Amino acid sequence: MLLYRKPTFNDVDEIYNLIDGYAAKGIMLPKPHSVLYEILREFIVAEDVESKKIVGVGALHLTWNELAEIRSMAVHEDYSRQGIGKTIVEKLLAEGRAVGVKEFFTLTYRPDFFQSLGFEETTKESLPHKIWKECIECPKFPNCDEVAMILDEPLH
Numbered sequence: 001m002l003l004y005r006k007p008t009f010n011d012v013d014e015i016y017n018l019i020d021g022y023a024a025k026g027i028m029l030p031k032p033h034s035v036l037y038e039i040l041r042e043f044i045v046a047e048d049v050e051s052k053k054i055v056g057v058g059a060l061h062l063t064w065n066e067l068a069e070i071r072s073m074a075v076h077e078d079y080s081r082q083g084i085g086k087t088i089v090e091k092l093l094a095e096g097r098a099v100g101v102k103e104f105f106t107l108t109y110r111p112d113f114f115q116s117l118g119f120e121e122t123t124k125e126s127l128p129h130k131i132w133k134e135c136i137e138c139p140k141f142p143n144c145d146e147v148a149m150i151l152d153e154p155l156h
């Protein structure tokens with residue numbers, strides 16, 4: 001059984017390892033412990049209740065007025081295609097909506113995953129310049145090969 005919850009400092013090593021495993025393959029950017037401590041509250045983790053292992057993580061980063069980024073999505077390979085990533089994103093979207101986010105974006109190497117959640121491809125240039133502040137710190141800058149995608153919330 002899986003438990004979706006907010007992480008504590010006790011989870012930081014496992015979050016680090018999950019992301020770092022994919023970072024070593026060049027699929028994700030590594031997140032050092034110093035950064036994870038600061039952004040811990042942005043995460044939702046999926047815990048396998050039996051083994052008590054963290055098997056999935058994802059974060060919501062508030063970026064601008066009514067705009068937020070879904071990022072640091074990682075699900076352990078042994079648990080892939082079981083809907084864990086999708087459930088984490090849905091919970092992150094709910095957190096964002098609760099504070100008034102109207103548009104979500106992501107920069108990803110896995111557009112197929114985000115497309116299944118309703119995200120659509122867009123141009124990086126259409127995203128607010130503010131996001132480039134963090135891009136400048138990326139080792140790949142300026143040769144970004146990630147796909148920009150957005151999820152516009154329907155008007156109610």
Ligand SMILES: CC(C)(COP(=O)(O)OP(=O)(O)OC[C@H]1O[C@@H](n2cnc3c(N)ncnc32)[C@H](O)[C@@H]1OP(=O)(O)O)[C@@H](O)C(=O)NCCC(=O)NCCS
Nearest residue numbers: 073074075080081082083084085086108109110112113116
């Ligand atoms: C991308 C990732 C987070 C998906 O997590 P997941 O728990 O396996 O995904 P889900 O089971 O929730 O998949 C939901 C849907 O996304 C799509 N999808 C997910 N993985 C896919 C794949 N490898 N190929 C094609 N479609 C895929 C499918 O439509 C899937 O629905 P389905 O299984 O009913 O067909 C996970 O594969 C991962 O950690 N990848 C490595 C890190 C990474 O690339 N992170 C993305 C940020 S750059």
